[in-house]
Amino acid sequence: MMRNGFRTRGFFPSVFLILGAAAIVVGGCESLGSIAEVGTGVAVATGRMTEQQAESVTRTADAVSRSFEDITPEQEYYIGRAVGATILDQYEPFDEQAVTEYLNLVGQGLAMASDRPELFGGYRFMALDSDEINAFATPSGLVFISRGLLRLTRSEDDVAAILAHEIGHIRHRHGLQAIRTSRITTALTSAAITGAQFATSEEVAELTEAFEGSISDITSTLVNSGYSRGAEREADEAAVEIMKRVGYDPNGLIRVLERMNESWVADGPGFMRTHPSPTARIDVVRNAIGTYRHDGTGSAERQRRYERALGSI
Amino acid sequence: MRRRLGFATLILLGVATALWAQTMMSVEVRETQVRSNPSFLGRVDAVLNYGDRVEVLEQAQGWARVRHDGVTGWVHSSALTTKRIVMQTGDAAAQREATGSEVALAGRGFNQEVEDRYRAEQGLNYDAVDRLEGYAVDAARLAAFLEEGALRLPGGDR
Numbered sequence: 192m193m194r195n196g197f198r199t200r201g202f203f204p205s206v207f208l209i210l211g212a213a214a215i216v217v218g219g220c221e222s223l224g225s226i227a228e229v230g231t232g233v234a235v236a237t238g239r240m241t242e243q244q245a246e247s248v249t250r251t252a253d254a255v256s257r258s259f260e261d262i263t264p265e266q267e268y269y270i271g272r273a274v275g276a277t278i279l280d281q282y283e284p285f286d287e288q289a290v291t292e293y294l295n296l297v298g299q300g301l302a303m304a305s306d307r308p309e310l311f312g313g314y315r316f317m318a319l320d321s322d323e324i325n326a327f328a329t330p331s332g333l334v335f336i337s338r339g340l341l342r343l344t345r346s347e348d349d350v351a352a353i354l355a356h357e358i359g360h361i362r363h364r365h366g367l368q369a370i371r372t373s374r375i376t377t378a379l380t381s382a383a384i385t386g387a388q389f390a391t392s393e394e395v396a397e398l399t400e401a402f403e404g405s406i407s408d409i410t411s412t413l414v415n416s417g418y419s420r421g422a423e424r425e426a427d428e429a430a431v432e433i434m435k436r437v438g439y440d441p442n443g444l445i446r447v448l449e450r451m452n453e454s455w456v457a458d459g460p461g462f463m464r465t466h467p468s469p470t471a472r473i474d475v476v477r478n479a480i481g482t483y484r485h486d487g488t489g490s491a492e493r494q495r496r497y498e499r500a501l502g503s504i
Numbered sequence: 505m506r507r508r509l510g511f512a513t514l515i516l517l518g519v520a521t522a523l524w525a526q527t528m529m530s531v532e533v534r535e536t537q538v539r540s541n542p543s544f545l546g547r548v549d550a551v552l553n554y555g556d557r558v559e560v561l562e563q564a565q566g567w568a569r570v571r572h573d574g575v576t577g578w579v580h581s582s583a584l585t586t587k588r589i590v591m592q593t594g595d596a597a598a599q600r601e602a603t604g605s606e607v608a609l610a611g612r613g614f615n616q617e618v619e620d621r622y623r624a625e626q627g628l629n630y631d632a633v634d635r636l637e638g639y640a641v642d643a644a645r646l647a648a649f650l651e652e653g654a655l656r657l658p659g660g661d662r
Contacts, residue, residue: 264532265554266614272633273622279629286635295641296649303544303657306566309583311533311554315636333636347653378613399621402614406622438655489654496653 257379259367266378267367268311271331273406274366274413278319278327278335281414285318285338293500294318297347298334298354304436305355305429307362314361316354318504324454325461327413328357330366339461341504343450347493348443350501352430356444359429365422369412370405377401417465424475431479440485441476448473527560529568529584532608538577542567543659545647550575555589555610567659 262270298316302308310332319325321337328334334357336350344350360366378401412418418426427444434441451462452469466472531552539546542564550572552558558570558579567578587608623630650657 263608263613265610268534269614269616269619272619272630272637273628275633275636276623276626276628276630279632280627284629284632284636286632291639292641295639296646299641299646300650300655300657307582308544309533309536309580312637315639317636333633395617395621398613399618399625402618402622403626405614436656436658437650438653489652493653 257376258372259364259370259375261379262367262375264311267364268331270367270370270402270405270409271312271329271333273402274329274409275331275333275335277406277410278329278413282335282337283320285320287318289500290318290504291316293496294336294350294354297351298358300437301351301355301433301439302332302358304433305358305362310361314358323461324451324463325465326353326357328360328366330361330364330409332361334358334361337461338504341501343447343454344497344501345446346443346490347497348434348440348490349447350443350497351434351437351439352441352444352447355430355433355439356426358433359426360418360422362429363422363425365418365426366409366413368422369418370408374401374404374408378405413465415464420467420471423467423472427472427475428479431476435483438485438489440487440490441480441483442485444476445473445480448476527586528557528588529560529570529586530589531556531558531579531583532585532587532589533583536579536583538570538572538575538579540577541659542569542578544580544657545650546578546659549577552579552583555591557588558584560584565658 294316298314302314312331314332314334316334316336318341319335319337322339323337324339324343326334326336326340334354336353336357340353341350344353378398417423430444431441434443448469452473455469456463457468458464531554534554536552537548538550538552540549541547552572556572558568558572561569561571561576563569563581566581568581568584569576570579570584585608587606589608589610591610649655
């Protein structure tokens with residue numbers, strides 16, 4: 192009986208350990224790209240393929256497995272800087288010390304409570320000197336909010352709602368998803384990155400072209416076409432979650448959306464061109480808030496500093 | 505008895521495999537902090553840089569307890585990747601390895617060189633981006649701002 196019991200207990204852990212070991216071995220196995228590489232290596236060695244043919248096979252196989260998810264935070268950083276430089280070329284920065292400091296204090300707190308607080312170069316927040324009602328986020332963590340949109344806020348919680356929505360876009364990497372796959376493929380499989388040798392000037396030129404195209408894909412999405420409804424829903428849901436975690440009233444997002452709705456004209460400029468109607472978004476936000484009730488603590492101090500920083504925006 | 509020994513060997517083998525597979529991760533952001541507890545308000549015990557390898561001891565609620573250079577503490581998981589990051593090097597073997605999915609080459613692809621070229625061609629307002637990136641929020645100032653506003657950050661005192 193004892194022996195049987197021992198065997199029973201002993202058998203299963205061993206099976207799991209073996210399976211575990213097998214999983215580690217399989218898990219450590221090569222991606223599609225590397226398997227193709229091994230295969231082409233053999234073909235080259237046996238003289239059935241030229242080096243050049245082999246390289247093109249390797250690149251094609253690599254291309255299959257590349258998507259926005261393969262973009263490293265370091266590359267995301269350079270993409271985001273270029274998107275930021277483009278936005279700040281089209282919109283004048285509103286660089287007033289008290290406003291910038293306030294936006295960064297509110298924004299950093301929110302970013303730290305998000306699911307993705309760490310970016311290659313970190314989050315930064317800034318106002319744009321524009322009457323348009325709009326806000327943008329670059330993939331690298333730069334968040335811009337127009338004076339027109341800030342004027343629709345009445346409290347720190349309202350400001351937090353807008354910044355948290357933009358942080359949601361960054362956390363879900365929506366900007367990178369706007370890049371055409373062909374450009375990502377070029378960028379991530381060019382010899383300049385897979386690196387058999389250091390990049391030649393033609394390779395840098397090819398990369399720069401893919402870079403230029405990527406920036407244009409993102410900025411035209413941000414400024415003209417907008418993200419999908421699904422992406423806006425994800426950003427709104429992330430905003431509600433972040434606000435609950437930090438202790439802001441997530442109803443701030445509903446209040447801002449209601450005010451945005453008052454200036455809503457179908458096909459109007461700014462957010463009206465790039466976002467679903469505020470009424471549709473309010474339903475999403477109400478669902479996300481659920482039964483949560485904010486107890487109102489800290490509201491007085493938050494109101495005081497909000498008015499001091501943004502009272503005359 | 506022989507069977508017992510067989511099982512024991514298998515178990516030992518499993519344990520050895522588990523030890524061999526201890527989780528190593530790399531820092532994939534420019535800089536991050538090792539903190540005394542899993543919270544951005546926790547005391548900073550060390551600073552890690554891009555590409556640094558850490559041993560992950562446990563993970564909880566978005567944070568990883570890690571060991572690096574004899575210092576043990578908490579790093580937010582969003583700063584870490586399971587890939588090994590190879591800093592730019594002329595080492596051909598390391599570069600060939602980077603074609604696999606387990607390794608990333610730092611400073612390759614969309615990098616400073618591509619930015620310089622793009623910037624020279626397009627102009628744009630990179631100066632304003634540089635100024636904004638230079639803007640840093642002081643940690644003590646942020647902690648006071650949160651406290652005065654009755655706000656909190658997720659994370660614990662463990």
